[in-house]
Amino acid sequence: MSENNSKNTAQNYRNETAGKSLFLGLVVITSLFLALFLISLWVIPYVGFNAIHPWAKWIAAVLVGAALIVVIWASLGLLLKSTTGKNLPLFNKMRGITVRLFLPIMTLIGRMFGISKNKVRSSFIQVNNDLVLSEADTYRPEDILMLMPHCLQNSRCKIRLTYNVRNCKRCGKCNIADLLDLSDRYNIHLAVATGGTIARRIVVERRPRIILAVACQRDLASGIQDTYPLPVYGILNLRPHGPCLDTLVPIDKLEAAIRRFLDRRYYPDQGGLCTDEGDAQAQT
Numbered sequence: 001m002s003e004n005n006s007k008n009t010a011q012n013y014r015n016e017t018a019g020k021s022l023f024l025g026l027v028v029i030t031s032l033f034l035a036l037f038l039i040s041l042w043v044i045p046y047v048g049f050n051a052i053h054p055w056a057k058w059i060a061a062v063l064v065g066a067a068l069i070v071v072i073w074a075s076l077g078l079l080l081k082s083t084t085g086k087n088l089p090l091f092n093k094m095r096g097i098t099v100r101l102f103l104p105i106m107t108l109i110g111r112m113f114g115i116s117k118n119k120v121r122s123s124f125i126q127v128n129n130d131l132v133l134s135e136a137d138t139y140r141p142e143d144i145l146m147l148m149p150h151c152l153q154n155s156r157c158k159i160r161l162t163y164n165v166r167n168c169k170r171c172g173k174c175n176i177a178d179l180l181d182l183s184d185r186y187n188i189h190l191a192v193a194t195g196g197t198i199a200r201r202i203v204v205e206r207r208p209r210i211i212l213a214v215a216c217q218r219d220l221a222s223g224i225q226d227t228y229p230l231p232v233y234g235i236l237n238l239r240p241h242g243p244c245l246d247t248l249v250p251i252d253k254l255e256a257a258i259r260r261f262l263d264r265r266y267y268p269d270q271g272g273l274c275t276d277e278g279d280a281q282a283q284t
C-alpha cells in the first residue's frame with residue numbers, strides 16, 4: 001500500500017470514529033430537548049387548566065415533573081455509569097436504556113447537527129463497551145463467541161468459511177489465520193458470518209453468554225441492538241481498502257478483550273483447564 005493510501009486510510013478512519021464524549025454529549029442535548037418538550041406540555045395548556053378544575057394544573061405539573069425526573073435520572077445514570085462504572089439507584093439496567101432508547105434518538109439528533117451516523121455509532125459502541133465491561137463477569141471459554149465479518153477473508157481466497165472457518169488453510173494472506181491461532185490458544189469458538197441473519201443463527205446455535213464482535217460501525221451497532229440483553233463487546237475493524245473488502249482485525253485489541261472476559265483459570269499461560277471446546281471445534 002502506498003504512503004498516500006495509508007494516509008488517506010488513516011484520515012478516513014479518523015473521520016469515521018469518535019470518542020464516547022460525542023455520544024454522552026448527545027445524551028445531554030437530548031435530555032435538554034426532552035425536558036423543554038415536557039415543560040411545554042405543561043406551560044402551553046396551563047392557561048386552560050383553571051377552566052377544567054382548580055387542581056388540574058397541579059396534577060399535570062406532578063405528571064410532567066415525574067417524567068422530567070425519569071429523563072434526567074436516566075441521563076445522569078448513563079453519564080455516571082459510563083464515566084465511573086457506578087450505578088444510580090433504580091438504574092442498574094443502563095445498557096438497555098442506552099441500546100433501546102438513547103441510540104435511536106441520538107442518531108436523529110446527531111443528524112440534526114450534521115454528525116454522521118458512523119460517528120454516533122462508534123461513540124455508542126464505546127459507551128456500550130464501557131457498560132459491558134462494568135457489568136460483565138468472567139466466563140468459561142465455551143461461553144464466549146468470537147464473531148467475525150466475512151469481509152476479513154482475502155477477496156481472492158476461494159475457500160468457503162461460512163459453515164466451517166476451519167476450512168482455512170492458514171496461508172497467512174488474511175487475518176483468519178491469526179484468528180484461528182487465537183481460537184486454538186484460548187479454546188474459544190470462532191465464527192464468520194456473511195450477514196445479520198447468519199450471525200443471529202450462529203448466536204442461537206452457540207448460545208454464548210458474551211460475544212466479542214468485530215465489524216464496521218453499522219454492523220456492530222445493529223448487532224448490539226439485535227442481541228440485547230446478551231452482552232456484545234464491539235471492536236471496529238480496519239478498512240485499508242475501503243468498506244467490505246479485505247478488512248483487518250486489530251488482533252491485539254481482540255486478545256486483550258479475550259483476556260478481560262475469560263476466566264483466568266483458562267488462560268493458556270497459566271496452565272489452562274482442559275475443555276472439550278478444541279475438539280468440538282475441530283469437528284464442526
Ligand code: SF4
Binds near residue numbers: 154158159172175177
Ligand atoms: S488465511 Fe485462510 S481464509 Fe485467509 S486467504 Fe489464507 S486460506 Fe484463505
